[in-house]
Amino acid sequence: MKKVSYAEFGGPDVLHLVDADEPHAGPGEIRIAVRAAGVNPVDWRIREGQMRPALPASLPAGVGLDAAGVVDEVGEGVTDVAVGDRVFGEGSDTYAEFAVLHAWARTPEGLSFEEAAGYPSVMETALRILSECGVRPGQTLLVSGASGGVGSAVLQIARDRGITVVGTAGAANLEYLRSLGAHATTYGEGWPERVRAFTSVDAALDLAGAGVLRELVELTGDPATVVSIADRTAPELGVRFSGVAGSVPDALKETVRLLEQGALHIPVEKAYSLAEAAAAHADSRAGHTRGRRVIVI
Structure with missing residues (x-):
């Protein structure tokens, strides 16, 4: 089969499309014929070596966590899906023609493979950080860097829960944030004052690592109500850095619920081939994404 792999840590140029042995599902796992794989910032952070020693990689290594496709092999003990079912979920080395998943859900009717591949990791992350920052229905949440995949998910989950959101993004993405129910303003000089003009802030999320943690703490008044997934200096300010995944099966269950209710949609901004x-x-590292990027097989 064809698979994206790298033999050394480094920039995007270390990625190569190679021939590899097909993986097989172990107990409690499934294998899918991959139709699309989600592109997440953690993918290139691992490739660059940023995640060592938390996620040590044995080189050469494959790439990718999220995928959608068709079940073609079922491991021992799996009873909720069968060969031929359309599923999406999380596994390993998903930039490939076949991949093994350890968490999955049936793909809702009407959802394309490309769209489905964009949900697993971003929804797990969004649900986790909303819980960690402690924001409650009726309160106001500030999201810095709100137009990407995680931000898109956060805004829609918050809307479903009755939480008011103020999001920051580039000027080109402000209308997109407003379409998801958020108040929106740009980055740049004076942005905290622009946020204050909307409302007071109860909690805040840093999704872009743009060096705004001090301002977020000032706006909420309490570092315990601020969470970052992108700035590893966060603990120096008393801010939580969230990097340990929660329950992916629970996140997938909530994803399906919101999708079937019409309360969630994350657009695919751009699709790429394995090559x-x-x-x-x-492109993912450059930021300014509106929604998701995916690999299509």
Whole structure:
């Protein structure tokens, strides 16, 4: 089968499309014929070596966590899906023609493979950090860097829970944030004052690592109500850095619920082929994404 792999840590140019042995499902796992794989910032952070020693990689290594496709192999003990079912979920080395998943859900009717591949990791992250920052229905949440995949999920989950959101993004993405029910303002000089003009803030999320943690703490008044997934200096200010995943099966269950209720939609901004994985990583690292990027097989 074809698979994206790298033999050394480094930039996007270390990624290569190679021939590899097909993986097989172990107990409690399934294998899918991959139709699309989600592109997440953690993918290129692992490739760059940023995640060592928390996620040590044995080189050469594959890439990717999220995927959607068709079940073609069922491991021992799996009873909720069968060969031929359309599923999406999380596994390993998903930038490939076949991949093994350890968490999955049936793909809702009407959802394309490309769309489905964009949900697993971003929904797990969004649900986790909303819980960690402690924001409650009726309160106001500030989201810095709100237009990407995680931000898109956060805004829609918050809307479903009755939480008011103020999001920051580039000027080109402000209308997109408003379409998801958020108040929106740009980055740049004076942005805290622009946020204050909307409302007071009860909690805040840093999704972009843009060096705004001090301002977020000032706006909420309490570092315990601020969570970052992108700035590892967060603990120096008493801010939680969230990097340990929660329950992916629970996140997938909530994803399906919101999708079936019409309360969730994260657009696919751009799709790439397996051979274009390096370009997908370069674009993801550059930021300013509206929704998701995916690899299509």
